[in-house]
Amino acid sequence: MVKRIVTDIEGTTTSISFVTSTLFAHARASLVSFVRAHAGEARVVAALDAARTEAGEPGLSDAAVISLWLRWIDEDRKATSLKAIQGMIWEEGYHAGAYRSHVYPDVPGALARWKAQGIGLAVFSSGSVLAQRLLFGHTIEGDLAGFFDGWFDTTTGKKADPASYARITAALEVAPHEVLFLSDVKAELDAARAAGLLRVGLARDGAPPLVDHPTARSFDDIVIEGDSVLVR
Numbered sequence: 001m002v003k004r005i006v007t008d009i010e011g012t013t014t015s016i017s018f019v020t021s022t023l024f025a026h027a028r029a030s031l032v033s034f035v036r037a038h039a040g041e042a043r044v045v046a047a048l049d050a051a052r053t054e055a056g057e058p059g060l061s062d063a064a065v066i067s068l069w070l071r072w073i074d075e076d077r078k079a080t081s082l083k084a085i086q087g088m089i090w091e092e093g094y095h096a097g098a099y100r101s102h103v104y105p106d107v108p109g110a111l112a113r114w115k116a117q118g119i120g121l122a123v124f125s126s127g128s129v130l131a132q133r134l135l136f137g138h139t140i141e142g143d144l145a146g147f148f149d150g151w152f153d154t155t156t157g158k159k160a161d162p163a164s165y166a167r168i169t170a171a172l173e174v175a176p177h178e179v180l181f182l183s184d185v186k187a188e189l190d191a192a193r194a195a196g197l198l199r200v201g202l203a204r205d206g207a208p209p210l211v212d213h214p215t216a217r218s219f220d221d222i223v224i225e226g227d228s229v230l231v232r
């Protein structure tokens, strides 16, 4: 019986181009001014310190951490400290109405359908939980955050580490084989499979099928009936 669905965001519910061209671009453009404007806040101090720890360089100045974060944005590094500061910057963007987030048109209907089937919905993304809640709370299809009752980011663990999926299933209080994980990234699907989860890959926007995993082009292709997960 599928009791929970855990979904990735970038490339799965939401286009890669929105994340890179809108979100990452805004974070890059606003990083210096944001850190300067909020330098004394505990959450910013904590993110700066976390970056020093992640870099293994406790003596880095704030300016050096900002340079590091800019490099990590360009490298698409999923560092927890970077994701934390990005979420804070995006909060300002969403609240100013600078953008709404992209979701594929099949996403709201599928979330509603699965929820109506009694399946609980959760998110596992490299983006911080704050960023996840903001993204689903401000989509072009309206506020979808209420569909989800579980939010997991890299503070739970890396997305390519099977142990992260074991932690998520434990937190959701279900057995691994009762959880379906959705992602566009093979390494994440491999890790979920290693932890015993069901999984379906998403090949959006004409991307090739995921090797070794059942692959859907849209959430509408995924049919869940009791124990079985079919991809049309």
Ligand SMILES: CSCCC(=O)C(=O)COP(=O)(O)O
Pocket: 008, 009, 010, 011, 019, 023, 078, 083, 086, 124, 125, 126, 127, 128, 131, 132, 135, 159
């Ligand atoms: C939560 S919105 C921004 C997503 C993000 O920062 C990111 O790096 C994408 O990661 P995902 O695990 O959703 O592919």
Ligand SMILES: [Mg+2]
Pocket: 008, 009, 010, 011, 012, 183, 184, 185
């Ligand atoms: Mg992804």
